[in-house]
Amino acid sequence: MKLKLFGAAGLALFLAACSDHANKNVNTGAATQQQVGPVPGSEADLVATAGDRVLFALNQNTLSSDAKATLDKQAAWLAKYPQVHVQIAGNCDDRGTEEYNIALGERRANAAHDYLVAKGVDASRITTISYGKDRPTAVGDDEASWSQNRNAITAVQ
Amino acid sequence: MMSSVKPLIPDDDAARLASAFSRRGFMGAGVAGGLMATPLFAAGAAHAQDAGAAEITVDQARTAPIPIVLPSLGSGVAQQITDVISADLGNCGLFRPISASMPQGTPAFATYKSMGARAVMTGKVVEQGSSLRVEFRLWDVLTGKQLQGTAYTAASQDWRRIAHVIADVIYSRLLGEQGYFNSRIAYIARSGPRARQVTRLAIMDQDGADSRYLTNGQWLTLTPRFNPANSELAFMSYANYRPRVYLFNLNTGQQRLLGDFTGISFAPRFAPNGQSVILSVTRGGGSDIFVVDLATMARRQITSSGAIDTSPSYSPDGSQIVFNSDRGGSQQLYVMSASGGEAKRISYGHGRYGSPVWSPRGDLIAFSRIANGSFSLGVMAPDGTGERILTQGFTVESPTFCPNGRVLAFCRQSAAGANGAGFATGINTIDITGFHERALPAGSASDPAWSGLNK
Numbered sequence: 001m002k003l004k005l006f007g008a009a010g011l012a013l014f015l016a017a018c019s020d021h022a023n024k025n026v027n028t029g030a031a032t033q034q035q036v037g038p039v040p041g042s043e044a045d046l047v048a049t050a051g052d053r054v055l056f057a058l059n060q061n062t063l064s065s066d067a068k069a070t071l072d073k074q075a076a077w078l079a080k081y082p083q084v085h086v087q088i089a090g091n092c093d094d095r096g097t098e099e100y101n102i103a104l105g106e107r108r109a110n111a112a113h114d115y116l117v118a119k120g121v122d123a124s125r126i127t128t129i130s131y132g133k134d135r136p137t138a139v140g141d142d143e144a145s146w147s148q149n150r151n152a153i154t155a156v157q
Numbered sequence: 158m159m160s161s162v163k164p165l166i167p168d169d170d171a172a173r174l175a176s177a178f179s180r181r182g183f184m185g186a187g188v189a190g191g192l193m194a195t196p197l198f199a200a201g202a203a204h205a206q207d208a209g210a211a212e213i214t215v216d217q218a219r220t221a222p223i224p225i226v227l228p229s230l231g232s233g234v235a236q237q238i239t240d241v242i243s244a245d246l247g248n249c250g251l252f253r254p255i256s257a258s259m260p261q262g263t264p265a266f267a268t269y270k271s272m273g274a275r276a277v278m279t280g281k282v283v284e285q286g287s288s289l290r291v292e293f294r295l296w297d298v299l300t301g302k303q304l305q306g307t308a309y310t311a312a313s314q315d316w317r318r319i320a321h322v323i324a325d326v327i328y329s330r331l332l333g334e335q336g337y338f339n340s341r342i343a344y345i346a347r348s349g350p351r352a353r354q355v356t357r358l359a360i361m362d363q364d365g366a367d368s369r370y371l372t373n374g375q376w377l378t379l380t381p382r383f384n385p386a387n388s389e390l391a392f393m394s395y396a397n398y399r400p401r402v403y404l405f406n407l408n409t410g411q412q413r414l415l416g417d418f419t420g421i422s423f424a425p426r427f428a429p430n431g432q433s434v435i436l437s438v439t440r441g442g443g444s445d446i447f448v449v450d451l452a453t454m455a456r457r458q459i460t461s462s463g464a465i466d467t468s469p470s471y472s473p474d475g476s477q478i479v480f481n482s483d484r485g486g487s488q489q490l491y492v493m494s495a496s497g498g499e500a501k502r503i504s505y506g507h508g509r510y511g512s513p514v515w516s517p518r519g520d521l522i523a524f525s526r527i528a529n530g531s532f533s534l535g536v537m538a539p540d541g542t543g544e545r546i547l548t549q550g551f552t553v554e555s556p557t558f559c560p561n562g563r564v565l566a567f568c569r570q571s572a573a574g575a576n577g578a579g580f581a582t583g584i585n586t587i588d589i590t591g592f593h594e595r596a597l598p599a600g601s602a603s604d605p606a607w608s609g610l611n612k
Contacts (some may be wrong), residue, residue: 059487059509061442087398094570097511097525097554098379098604099424100481100488102400103437103444103465106421110442129398130421130439134377139351139577141551 041081043156050074053153054112058146059096061107063115071112074154075119082125085157088112090130091137093146098132105130112152127157192318197292197306213275215332215563218251219592223331225252226269226277226298228259230291234316235282238291241320242278244364245338246327249564250593269298276304276331278323289313293323295330304330317366318611325610337559338363339611342566342597343381343390344584345604346370351573351580358392358405363559363607365598371405380555380604381405384427387608391415391425391434402436416449416456424467428495429475435459435495437467446480448495459497470514470522471495472539479503479513479522479539490524492539503541508533512554515539517609518562521589525554534567536589547591557607564588566597566605 054067090109092101109128138145246252280293295305325336346359361368377395390405402422420439437444446460460466464484488509493500504510508528534553537544552570573580587594
């Protein structure tokens, strides 16, 4: 499950969620899938219901209003499934040095962690990790890729 | 929620690797104990050994590489030894090897002088069962005097080691400084798609030969660093999704966790006396620097800025550290007493500064600088003066000094382009003056760490 997060499927879902038009497609898809059943409380359910990731500006760990909206939905989803534990993975673009980026990724994961805790999620349900610049979501080197790679991704454990 | 807790040893085949190491005597039992050097007396009274100081400086040799005649020591392994000596001297940029046939008796200095040569090597290789005896002499072409005469005896499998030792002797006798060819580089070997690269702890000779994997790539593994005895690596592993610093014993292949911190432990480096490791540990939105005593595992926290303090590196006398921190807003270099206290910012150029490392000579700190989306690799004095950029690129980082401080190895990566296809990562070396950058034949690799001279 963890592996899938960083794969093309996760990216496609994320990119689709970027525009309202695409969002409808995702909803359509989710509705279709619901007949088969996206398992409630699963990773796929989190992605479809709340979105699994928030993005950050260059060298920043400040949560944007978009990021807060996503985390609000994650908090609500986590309230619905109190047995679920998650790990938040912080990531960076490759325009920083390796070791500094490990700490920067953790700082981002920590920002998402603290927000969820402030929204009532029990801290014992959330762990954090950082992959620095070593697990990019988008493999390109341009601003479009870098902006995808500055993130904190929530994964069901 | 971790469903299963696996043992601390991250790689399944650690035991297999360990047994392989002890079989072949991984650090070279034959090297540490078995390389015997005995003097060869000067051939003939007219050629008394010259113990005088070298007349050529490294600065001069950069401009005009020293022409040296390196006749073949023979066929088979003797030729291979000749080739390694020639490659070491030629690749460092300070020598111009000239091949020739081995002279009989005393070299014809007049002939070599007319060729413009400054020095000539003579010698022979005698295979004695499973060991080799290499007789080596170095001559000053201008004076006709023998500068060095030594016979090296070692296990046949250590022939490369003998070649590097001889190249180091030539370097040292002609330039008046210790060489660095008898040393190794630990690194991270990378393979697979960029979004999820397989990373293996690996080690090779400084010339790229004899490379081998130390871990099997199951977990993300980063930043190996040698201890001063070259017998152990500190490195970071994501074993069991718990990114932490481990120690890898090169004699046994055994790995062990270093300390048990709550946060992510990373960016390890040994103290110059080998008795402790300095590293960083994440806490909240930042990371603090700790020192872990290897005998007692006691830890001492030496920064607590609340910001990201990381990449600590000791001065060679162990009294100070350089590290990078964003305590002032952006990532910059700071120097501080190794026991903590007030840190002094030393980087003031354009951009952010990271991955600092202190030269074994003490006089320079190498670093990466990031400005306008691209990287530079540079050096500055420990007080921040004299900043010089040596090379630039999309990514140039993780500098590491060779044992005599004259050369840096570092990681160079190319931009992936929009679709990721252009990504390449490798290890290059460059002279600290910015002269003579070249790629090491390490394949897809990053995170180089140069050992000290092999003992």
